[in-house]
Amino acid sequence: MDQANRLRDIVKSREHQTVHEPVTSRVIAVTSGKGGVGKTNLTLNLAIGLRKLDKRVVIIDADLGLSNIEVLSGVIPRFNFGDVVNSKMKLESALTDGPLGLKFLSGGAGLTALANLSEKQISVVINNFGALDEISDIILIDTGAGISKNVLSFVKASNETILVVTPEPTSIADAYAIIKSLKRASLQTPVLKIVVNMVNNYSEGLDIFEKLNRVSEQFLGISLENAGVIPFDYCVPRAVKRQEPLTLCFPRAESTKSIENICLKLLNMEPKYRHNACGIAIFMNRLVNNLRA
Numbered sequence: 001m002d003q004a005n006r007l008r009d010i011v012k013s014r015e016h017q018t019v020h021e022p023v024t025s026r027v028i029a030v031t032s033g034k035g036g037v038g039k040t041n042l043t044l045n046l047a048i049g050l051r052k053l054d055k056r057v058v059i060i061d062a063d064l065g066l067s068n069i070e071v072l073s074g075v076i077p078r079f080n081f082g083d084v085v086n087s088k089m090k091l092e093s094a095l096t097d098g099p100l101g102l103k104f105l106s107g108g109a110g111l112t113a114l115a116n117l118s119e120k121q122i123s124v125v126i127n128n129f130g131a132l133d134e135i136s137d138i139i140l141i142d143t144g145a146g147i148s149k150n151v152l153s154f155v156k157a158s159n160e161t162i163l164v165v166t167p168e169p170t171s172i173a174d175a176y177a178i179i180k181s182l183k184r185a186s187l188q189t190p191v192l193k194i195v196v197n198m199v200n201n202y203s204e205g206l207d208i209f210e211k212l213n214r215v216s217e218q219f220l221g222i223s224l225e226n227a228g229v230i231p232f233d234y235c236v237p238r239a240v241k242r243q244e245p246l247t248l249c250f251p252r253a254e255s256t257k258s259i260e261n262i263c264l265k266l267l268n269m270e271p272k273y274r275h276n277a278c279g280i281a282i283f284m285n286r287l288v289n290n291l292r293a
């Protein structure tokens, strides 16, 4: 049996793992229909909140446009995804250390290169990425915005996706468009968790969630989960200007408390998803297939 077939078998057997078998990482994509809604800030600060709760977290920056996670955290990465995909280096060495023991893997050109690798190279890459399961409980993926093939490939490959919306009608319409494309593009859509960001008050956020959920259930047959609401808060742009994560420089801000609540909610949802935590090997396998399709 060649290596590619062996890997496929590993991936297949993991797809059928039960709750009692060893747990692999939860892979959660963070995405949005419209750009600039707060995905990168949310990803970074969720990661820090989860670290505070003792979870081992790795962020993959999959935004092919601008890799902003580093800018927001003030950390300069030495290597990127491309270095791993081209198999020049072990994944552990390509990770950059961030605040509180958080680890980052920067995007870069390697993402698009994935689509053009040979079977043998893909086995090496998937094997290499498997190391992430050993060192992380949760892998958060910051994607770009919109309905591009790249973004949808990441979302479809993950078992769970956080879809960020704001109260702007354009953001809500674009979020609905993403859900619609997912429904059209895949037999099984990932579990979609909605975060409503930049709200004036909690009830505005809840109202937006309920409206989006209602149309999604009615017209697409997809139920959404309410992952939480974050108020509009000037502490967020102030933290961005300082290049320090919000939850570290403004620990008592309303936005920080809301993000920490979202972390708790994500962990409370954990038992339900334990058997769903596909791990990075299955994720990467699906991602490559999606990018090639």
Ligand SMILES: Nc1ncnc2c1ncn2[C@@H]1O[C@H](COP(=O)(O)OP(=O)(O)OP(=O)(O)O)[C@@H](O)[C@H]1O
Residues within 6 Å of the ligand: 032, 034, 035, 036, 037, 038, 039, 040, 041, 042, 063, 068, 144, 145, 197, 198, 230, 231, 232, 233, 234, 236, 237, 238, 240, 255
């Ligand atoms: N809750 C909030 N209150 C106030 N401003 C916010 C909030 N969340 C995000 N912002 C601001 O919105 C801007 C965009 O945030 P961010 O870069 O995280 O969005 P994004 O969705 O990742 O954008 P892109 O689509 O370009 O990747 C930033 O200037 C940030 O300060």
Ligand SMILES: [Mg+2]
Residues within 6 Å of the ligand: 039, 040, 041, 063, 068
């Ligand atoms: Mg971003």
